[in-house]
Amino acid sequence: MGRSPCCEKEHMNKGAWTKEEDERLVSYIKSHGEGCWRSLPRAAGLLRCGKSCRLRWINYLRPDLKRGNFTRDEDEVIINLHSLIGNKWSLIAARLPGRTDNEIKNYWNTHIKRKLLSKGIDPNTHRSINAGKVSDSKKTEDQVVKDVSFGSLFDKTEKSEEQKQNKKQKQNLINGLVCKEERVEHHPAVVVQEIFCPNLNLELRISPPWHNKNHDDHTREKSINYTASRLYVQNGMESSSDTAKCQTEDSSSISHSSLDISSISSVGYDFLGLNTRFMDLRSLEMN
């Protein structure tokens, strides 16, 4: 027995939303709030599927959306986060108040990808395209490849046992950062070390919901301060440490924490020529 479709396909409007439909949806949500998307269309008098309503609201009708061009800062945040977590658009969007996952995804595909390629950076691996041409055999033990990409963890081609493993790892990802360290193949000292940093929490707090009127400015500011953290990725040339480590430090009542992963050098390249020496992942919370 298959699963019933999320909505009747017949007699449903598809394609671009009309002004009237938008108005209906907005006025319904304003008076009833975001509730059950499945039943919303009927209740709001819309001939749309619930998913379609949800998408329309989240991506275009929400009043807290920021429209217009992305700033350079936003570019930087997107690139930095993408190098860490890959195509996790919703997580990235949560770091950019007023931006949606769909918007960021489109922006990535149409602008940033091209920008990176023009700078000789592979947008998938965030590494220099030329660097990939160096054969493994030429690497020495000292040329340890260090990576903080989660890409492999989300590889959809992985099946069965690996999938199960990935599921577990995904779970870990919710609360922690996986720092993957590969060493050169064919070398006796080869190690693939995965360092879990369970204290790094990607919980999304920085942007209170638009309708949450209980948050006064003070509370909001405090909330942001509490979640402010920095993820430092130093230039590998200056790094001597071979292992990544997590550390936290308290500063009075406000918890500013730093994750020193100085050995993870490959992402420390100069993003967009901005001399990025660290990734400022505001609101990555350390418990």
Added chain:
DNA sequence: AATTTACGCAACCGCTTCTTC
């Protein structure tokens, strides 16, 4: 001015994850 091509973005689809019973 007409046609073709490229691009950007809104929307859809299908799969995964979460929640409830």
Added chain:
DNA sequence: TGAAGAAGCGGTTGCGTAAAT
């Protein structure tokens, strides 16, 4: 504990428009 439903997510598609010819 597992099944079913609901919500969320990310890849992909297709349309509208700007740019090029």
